[in-house]
Amino acid sequence: MKFLFVHQNFPAQYQHLIAHLTAQGGHEIMFISEANQNVIVGVRRALYQFKPGTPEHVHPMAAELDRAVRRAEQVAATARTLKRLGFTPDIIIGHHGWGETLNLGDVYPDVPLLGYFEFYYSPDGQDVNFDPEFPFDADRMPRIRSMNVVNHLAFALNGAGQTPTQWQLTRYPEWMQSGIEVLTEGALLDRCAPDPTARSRPFAIGDFRVAPGEQLVTYVARNLEPYRGVHTLIRALPELLRARRDLKVVMVGGDDVSYGARCPSGSWREHFLKEVSGRYDPARVLMPGQIPYETYLQMLQRSDAHVYLTYPFVASWSLREALACGCAVIGAEVDPVREFITHGRNGLLTPCLDPALLAERVLGLLENRKLSDKLRVGARRYAERTLDMKLHIAAYAKRIQALTGQKI
DSSP states (O other), rough: OEEEEEEEESSSSGGHHHHHHHHHOOOOOEEEOOOOSSTTEEEEEEEEEOOOOGGGOOGGGGGGHHHHHHHHHHHHHHHHHHHTTTOSSSSSEEEOOTSTTTTHHHHHHSSSSEOOOOOOOOOOEEEETOTTTTTGGGGGGGHHHTTHHHHHHHTTTEEEEEEEEEHHHSSSOOHTTTEEEEEEOOOTTTOOOOOOGGGGEEEETTTTTTTTSEEEEEEEEEEGGGGHHHHHHHHHHHHOOOOHEEEEEEEEEEESSSSOOOOOOOEEEHHHHHHHTTTGGGEEEEEEESSHHHHHHHHHHHEEEEEEEOSSSSOHHHHHHHTTTTTEEEEEESSSHHHHOOTTTTBBBTTOOHHHHHHHHHHHHEEEEEEEEHHHHHHHHHHHHBBHHHHHHHHHHHHHHHSSSSSO
């Protein structure tokens, strides 16, 4: 088969599907994206360079749409070049979020489109106004509505839709839900697997060392920001480190912002660390930025308690991988996390914005080896039952066959 994938950041959510296709062989795979350093053998890339408009000439409420239609225009031009060169795919698979897919039907009118619907924005019941520390300005309501324009335009393409969780599906209006299918995402269970010997060996990231017998609390996010509850864990550090002299903490994530507003000055990490300055031992806390994937997996395998905090928002791949590694997870008590964690069975839940209760949950778990062992076994069993990448690929294969009539 001939596949055309579209996402600004190659290979994005399609990494594992593409790996499956290249391993099968016999497929022609093209990927339209912006430039980056990533390479997958067997995949050809067609690059476009996003050229934003002049902000002062765009109404703030139309900014998302302006960027989206510009991307759509550039991606369609790239696709026309591919078509002139003789490439016509059997299926187009792409992320709708940035508008890149909007004009592809004009280039390939008879090619089925499987589009990724990631998030429907709303001022109620999810991320907006969840955290009272960052109150929602009612004047921003029009902007929240306008951020769904691309969702609506993409839905009107009459292609097939996908989203990775039931919670994300329920965020869309009922009239859209019937056109979107849940295709769950998983983890590579052979790589993301428990290592029973990990806590009996020293673990190190650079000069930061965790000895056997010391307690390691871990946290992972793409960036250390309020949307992922970084302020809650930082505020819990003084109590965690005071209560246990044998405890160390590693918080992995960058200083940029993936979601929500930027810090008024510096990074959110710096902002919240100033708040607890002098009340904790920084030598027992490591914030290494982003780390190699293999080091990240070794850290999860070594973890004594893994903290996963988030606003009611899209659940991270790191949560899936932590469960697959058999981590004892303390997760945010919000609906997208409840879809993965049943309290007391395969993890614990805690309010996302309560540092004192988070510290109590972590310390209680570290004291209760029987509970820790139960949660670890439960996490891995849950992963084997629902997160196996084979299930993810099988669901994709079934959907692709339904759209194209061809089996992969």
